[in-house]
Amino acid sequence: MGLRELKKQRTFDAVSSIAIAMFLDRGFDQVSVSDIAAAAEISKPTLFRYFAAKEDLVLHRFADHAGEPARVVAARAAGQSPLDALQQHFIAGLLRRDPVTGLNDTPEVLAFHDLVFSTPALATRVHEYQSRDEQSLATALLPTTPTPAVAPVPDPLGARLAAAQILAVQRVLARENWRRLAAGESAETLAPAAIEAANRAFTQLRTGLP
Template identity: 55%
Template sequence: MSETEAGTAGEEPVGLRERKRRRMYADVSDTAVRLFLAKGFDAVSVAEVAAEAGISKPTLFRYFPAKEDLVLHRIADHEDEAARVVSGERDPVAALRRHFLAGLDRRDPVTGLCDAPEVLAFHALLYGTPSLVARAYAHQERSEEALAEALGGGLGARLAAGQIIAVQRVLALDNWRRIAAGERLAEVAPEAVRAAERAFGVLEGVLAHLRPGA
């Protein structure tokens, strides 16, 4: 394998050093999440995570400035997802609608429509820990900022981005809550699709100005 190998489609080749850095992030995050799920977020210290991961505490903080970031690393790659989806699209809301529906179809955990035990446990950890919920708002704000920039910037774009990200978050949270409460995935799935269709239909009407010529 060459030192610079291609990443996913459309991305620049990833060098060996960068791959090692990403692997370190993932390994430490996975170790932390495993400990948090077993003992509880507040019951596990950063020093314990560092020791379990085989690194020093200062090294851990170089990778993860806050304890909460050890968990939120799992969703960090979704921060600019919406921005990537609308890039080059003439109808950004329609593109995001297609993307979200495709995520539902493949049971992507980010849509909340996933009943894998490890995914349900992770979401229970995330949504059940106040400090993680608070930290997740920063993730949401960065998603909004990236999407607003992709939509052209300015107040109108920021307002549109805020509505879009909020709709995606509410849809995903409702899906997760229903499945976590014991509803069967097969029962939730068709209703999740209908809810997404309705929500994005409203967005397409409200945000019609985002389409060229509208």
């Protein structure tokens, strides 16, 4: 990263941190873009050069994970099924306390999750990220090589249904982890149960509903 890009990244991070701190203190709807620009000592036009919308001041953190399920499937080891790769990736996220799995009890992370999911405008944008992830995962689940005559014909609807089920399971697991942490459990104490629940959920995906 060159000096100019480094300076831009530092400004980007600083403005976002200021905005999130203000949102956590006063609420998302009670803080204007003008308030943030003034606190960051930049103009509104400059702020909008870094962030296209007010919601992006918060949700760029989710953008880091955009398309991740599809990338996991594309990068899986030879002979590994997509579902196995996604399960392994989710369990690894639990072990390293990745906030996206819900298993992170750092106070700032818990407050950030509460901000996002209690603010309608932010929750709606998260749903848009999830919809795009679902579409990209469905595409990744389809065969990329010509289908032999003896193999099943590629099934776009089946891929979409599978993608929706897989990502819904991950969302439910993450929200349950977050709910239990918010109720007072620690990540360290919850981790074994969270891993067991994830393994059970992926088993249910493989075997279908009883």
